[in-house]
Amino acid sequence: xxxxxxxxxxxxxxxxxxxxxxxxVTSKDFVFEEDEKRLWNRSEEEEQLIARxxxxxxxxxxxxxxxxxxxxxxxPEAYQRIPFQIHVLKNPYCNAFAYPNGQIYVHTGFLAxxxxxxxxxxxxxxxxxxxxxxxxxxxxxxxxxxxxxxxSTRSLIGDLxxxxxxxxxxxxxxxxxxxxxHSRDLETEADMAGIDLVVKAGYDPREAPxxxxxxxDEMEEDDQKEPFFFASHPRLKERSENYxxxxxxxxxxxxxxxxxxxxxxxxxxxLIDNALMDFRAGRFPRTQRSAEKYLAIRPKDGRGxxxxxxxxxxxxxxxxLAKAKKLFQKSVAVDPSxxxxxxxxxxxxxxxxxxxxxxxxxxxxxxxxxxxxxxSYIEDYLAQxx
Amino acid sequence: xxxxxxxIAITFLLNGCAPWVRTGGPYNATGENVSLDLPxxxxxxxTDDYFLITRDGVPLQxxxxxxxxxxDSLKHTKKKFRKGMLPLEASEVIMDNIASNxxxxxxxxxxxxxxxxxxxxxFRIVFAYKTDDGLKMKGVVYGLMQGEWFYVLKFAAxxxxxxxxxxxxxxxxxASARLIKS
Numbered sequence: 001x002x003x004x005x006x007x008x009x010x011x012x013x014x015x016x017x018x019x020x021x022x023x024x025v026t027s028k029d030f031v032f033e034e035d036e037k038r039l040w041n042r043s044e045e046e047e048q049l050i051a052r053x054x055x056x057x058x059x060x061x062x063x064x065x066x067x068x069x070x071x072x073x074x075x076p077e078a079y080q081r082i083p084f085q086i087h088v089l090k091n092p093y094c095n096a097f098a099y100p101n102g103q104i105y106v107h108t109g110f111l112a113x114x115x116x117x118x119x120x121x122x123x124x125x126x127x128x129x130x131x132x133x134x135x136x137x138x139x140x141x142x143x144x145x146x147x148x149x150x151x152s153t154r155s156l157i158g159d160l161x162x163x164x165x166x167x168x169x170x171x172x173x174x175x176x177x178x179x180x181x182h183s184r185d186l187e188t189e190a191d192m193a194g195i196d197l198v199v200k201a202g203y204d205p206r207e208a209p210x211x212x213x214x215x216x217d218e219m220e221e222d223d224q225k226e227p228f229f230f231a232s233h234p235r236l237k238e239r240s241e242n243y244x245x246x247x248x249x250x251x252x253x254x255x256x257x258x259x260x261x262x263x264x265x266x267x268x269x270x271l272i273d274n275a276l277m278d279f280r281a282g283r284f285p286r287t288q289r290s291a292e293k294y295l296a297i298r299p300k301d302g303r304g305x306x307x308x309x310x311x312x313x314x315x316x317x318x319x320x321l322a323k324a325k326k327l328f329q330k331s332v333a334v335d336p337s338x339x340x341x342x343x344x345x346x347x348x349x350x351x352x353x354x355x356x357x358x359x360x361x362x363x364x365x366x367x368x369x370x371x372x373x374x375x376s377y378i379e380d381y382l383a384q385x386x
Numbered sequence: 387x388x389x390x391x392x393x394i395a396i397t398f399l400l401n402g403c404a405p406w407v408r409t410g411g412p413y414n415a416t417g418e419n420v421s422l423d424l425p426x427x428x429x430x431x432x433t434d435d436y437f438l439i440t441r442d443g444v445p446l447q448x449x450x451x452x453x454x455x456x457x458d459s460l461k462h463t464k465k466k467f468r469k470g471m472l473p474l475e476a477s478e479v480i481m482d483n484i485a486s487n488x489x490x491x492x493x494x495x496x497x498x499x500x501x502x503x504x505x506x507x508x509f510r511i512v513f514a515y516k517t518d519d520g521l522k523m524k525g526v527v528y529g530l531m532q533g534e535w536f537y538v539l540k541f542a543a544x545x546x547x548x549x550x551x552x553x554x555x556x557x558x559x560x561a562s563a564r565l566i567k568s
Contacts, residue, residue: 052520054492090491281486282464314465347472376499377474377509 020138025081025131036100036137043099050089050105057088057108057270065266066106066124069117072201073125074132082131086124088270092277092286094218098127100136111267112274112290113214117259118198118207125194125201133193135186191242204256205247212240221285268297275307284311302335309344321348339368343378350381359385406431409439414566418453420504420537423562425555447543447552449559454536462486467536473500473509476531480538481511484527491516503530503537504563514545524549528560532568539563 023029050056066086074084082102092109104127114120130136199205216236247254275290288311295304309327312320325348331341346361362378362385372378409424415437424430428439436452438444454460456467463483467476477498485493493515501510508530515523525542541556543549 049519052516053518054516054520091488277486280463280482282466282482284464316468347475351472373495374474374477374498376497377472377477380500381472381474 020142022134022138024133026075026077030081033137035140036134039137039140040101043101043103047099047103050087055089055091057090057273059088059269062088062266062270066120069121070104070124070128073121073197074128078128078132084128084131090273090277092274092281092283094215096123096127098130098136100131100134102128102131104128104131108270108274108277109218110214111270112293113218114263114267115210115258115260116207117263118203118205118257119211119214120263121198121201121203122194122205122208122211125197126190127194129190129193129197130186133186133189135190139186187239188242191239192246195243195246199250199256202256204254204258205243205250206254207258209240209243209247212236212243221283264293264297268294271297272301272303272307279307279310284315287311300334302331302338302341305331305334306338306341306344309341313344313348324348337368339365339372342368343372343374346378346381350385355385415451416566418451418537419535419566420451420453421564421566422451422559424559441552442548445544447548448541449556450538450540450542451563452538452540454538456534456536462488467531469531469534471531473507473529473531474498476529476536477509477511477527480527480529480536481513484513484525485515489518491518501528503528503539503560504565506530506532506565508537522546526553526556532565537565 022033063086066088067084070084070086071079078084084102084104086104086106088111089105089107091107092112093107094110094113096104096106096110098104104124106123106127110123111120114123195205195208198208219236271290271294275287275294278284278290279287287307291304291307291311294301295308298304305327309324309331312324312327325345328341328344328348331338332345335341342361342365346358346365349355349358349361359382362382366372366375366378369375406429409428409430410426411423412421413424413430414421415432417432418437424439425441428441430437430439436450438448438450440446440448454467456469458466460466460479460483463479463486465479465482467479471479481493481495481498484490493513496512496514498509498511501508503509508528511527511529513525513527515525517523522545523542524545525540527541528539530537539556539560541553543552
């Protein structure tokens with residue numbers, strides 16, 4: 001009986017399968033498939049939703065920079081088939097993803113972690129390969145095939161007493177578990193085809209494995225089991241080893257540009273904005289690292305020192321308040337027009353009972369930020385300073 | 387044996403389905419240590435951490451009441467409340483928690499000021515944000531730090547129509563709030 005059921009299941013699943021083997025878009029044999037078109041249409045709907053949600057990080061210069069790197073990575077024939085566009089999402093976690101129609105989203109958190117353009121190129125090349133190698137439609141077909149097999153199984157065994165309910169319980173979890181193995185191969189393909197693009201574009205491939213170090217750092221800091229970027233990806237170690245093997249093969253030929261200086265200048269704004277997101281979420285070590293990185297690029301911007309001061313003030317442990325005061329003073333010294341450092345100083349003095357100093361700092365704050373949302377509190381504290 | 391299985395199943399069902407209760411009049415939320423007057427015809431849901439009320443459904447308007455110990459972790463920020471915090475400091479922690487929710491985008495504080503909560507000095511914040519779907523939302527948070535406890539009353543609704551319509555009801559709820567044990 002079991003053998004008959006097994007044979008029927010196999011037949012049913014084979015009859016409904018679509019091929020998951022498709023050539024890349026740059027291939028001469030490329031044909032834009034019907035289900036692929038539907039997937040692109042669906043992608044556009046989702047992209048519109050992202051645009052409406054306020055999740056997009058708005059910085060035209062940065063967008064132009066990212067898209068310029070993407071142009072260097074892909075040959076013109078790929079752009080003829082896929083109109084690649086890189087976007088940045090306001091999100092402090094390390095992640096990036098691609099839609100099949102070439103719309104690629106990179107989190108501010110990932111940009112803030114990276115050290116140079118070569119690392120960024122590695123990430124973009126990986127994501128672009130998902131689109132050029134049509135991974136989404138292949139994965140989608142794989143999923144449908146597995147679902148078809150699963151549905152066939154259910155239709156066949158569902159009528160057997162006591163078994164139908166069990167397949168319902170397995171449902172999503174069982175299907176997803178079977179798909180994750182498929183994704184693993186595609187991710188490896190994206191890594192390997194991606195690193196080829198990085199080398200061809202003249203970037204140093206030795207920077208590629210460092211992306212994994214950033215992810216590992218985030219994972220350890222947040223006590224995550226697997227970082228976002230690897231939610232459905234091969235495990236960290238395995239992918240890092242793929243790159244290592246690639247570099248071994250290259251041997252002495254490995255080399256190229258990193259464009260670290262250009263990268264730092266272009267992502268400076270992201271660094272401070274992302275640091276603020278991390279700060280609000282109470283992830284102080286990350287905030288500190290980003291603020292310090294930012295100050296190395298723009299040492300005369302008071303926001304960096306202010307954030308470092310706020311970390312110290314909010315931690316409030318031994319010696320932190322004295323440290324906070326110095327950092328706020330430094331912020332005021334490098335950028336006297338930046339208001340928040342005065343507020344930080346005012347709050348420190350106010351809690352210490354140094355009313356005249358608190359009053360002076362609070363007045364400076366309100367003078368620099370007359371429309372501050374928290375003006376009312378400051379006015380209350382000023383009244384208490386008299 | 388069958389009776390035991392049935393009993394266990396019923397217990398699971400009763401525990402699993404959180405009951406919505408129709409509101410109206412005075413309500414003692416002992417878990418939150420707050421007594422208040424709730425509007426007629428709204429529905430209340432109690433959880434382990436807070437209770438909330440809504441009239442047309444949580445996405446359309448909600449009033450949430452919660453009491454948080456200084457040792458408790460917040461859901462979206464690693465920051466914590468501290469005993470002796472100034473109202474401005476406490477207001478920043480609660481807003482950081484709201485803004486760090488990954489379902490909340492473009493969160494902006496429109497106004498933040500001192501306000502009485504349950505007869506004590508606290509704060510009131512007006513804020514705006516967008517949902518994943520791009521829906522513009524508006525909210526008001528009242529907060530109060532009392533010893534080791536932070537009390538929060540939060541109202542959120544779509545900016546269009548619902549916020550203005552139900553804000554008055556929320557303000558009435560806040561005005562009626564009293565701490566059961568101070």
